[in-house]
Amino acid sequence: MSRIAGAIRPISPGSRWSRRTGGSPIPRSSLACGIGHYLRELTARGVACIGADVVFSKCWLAKHWVAPAADYVVFDAAAQWPVAAQRFDLVACHDAFYFLPDQPRIAGLLREAVAPGGVLAVSHLHNAAVAGGAMGPARDGAEWATLFPDATVYDERELRRALLAGMHPPRPDGPTIPRSRRGRSSSPAAMRPDR
Incomplete structure (x- = not known):
């Protein structure tokens, strides 16, 4: 978990993610998304999503086989977040938070990523x-x-x-x-x- 397992894809205002949502905050985000099984269920319902994981191969599998409608960013939660300036109406971290390093810092970053009126779901x-x-x-x-x-x-x-x-x-x-x-x-x- 201490190193980045792939290229970081920064999000800019003109990016595909921003255009897809009309420049508004990306509706859903999942930290430690794994192979995208939660994202698959959300995107099947027409929800725009972005998944993040430290393991490039998991994001690649998710994008190509499990939840291709979602977008993905590969980064280490212990490092700087390329999505730190984004706000989401749902921020999720399922079956992963317990093994993340520096949990107080990451909990704060997760809370900060939630848009007003949004939901943070940690399971x-x-x-x-x-x-x-x-x-x-x-x-x-x-x-x-x-x-x-x-x-x-x-x-x-x-x-x-x-x-x-x-x-x-x-x-x-x-x-x-x-x-x-x-x-x-x-x-x-x-x-x-x-x-």
Whole structure:
């Protein structure tokens, strides 16, 4: 993760990305997009997207086979972001944030990338308080709340139950990370700024 795995494609006002959206902010962005499976679902619904990943081959596979309608930028999240000046109505980082370096800095950059009224969705965050939880770096609920202070947090089990039942997940009561759940829930799954 400490080196750039390909050429950085800077975004300029006259670029294809800007023309595609009429010069307005790019609607959706995904950091650590991998091979583009989330982008595939969004672009299939006509949503303009840009994916970013440190691994050139993942972006290449996504562009050529999985989500060709999306655009891609290859860069290291730990380095300068070529999309730092852009604002998006959805910024997503799924199943990747827990292994990114300098998480406080990257959390701030993700928050800054969200346009007014937009959504930051970060999923699959490892909860250190859950025995037998996911492998890899983890934080407890209070630490995640420090990184994402304005977040609504859902337990992944609640999201799965809602999905299988064809319902929206219940909105958590109380503070952004309910005290009764700190240290008990499984991985906090989705974070949305309460604006």
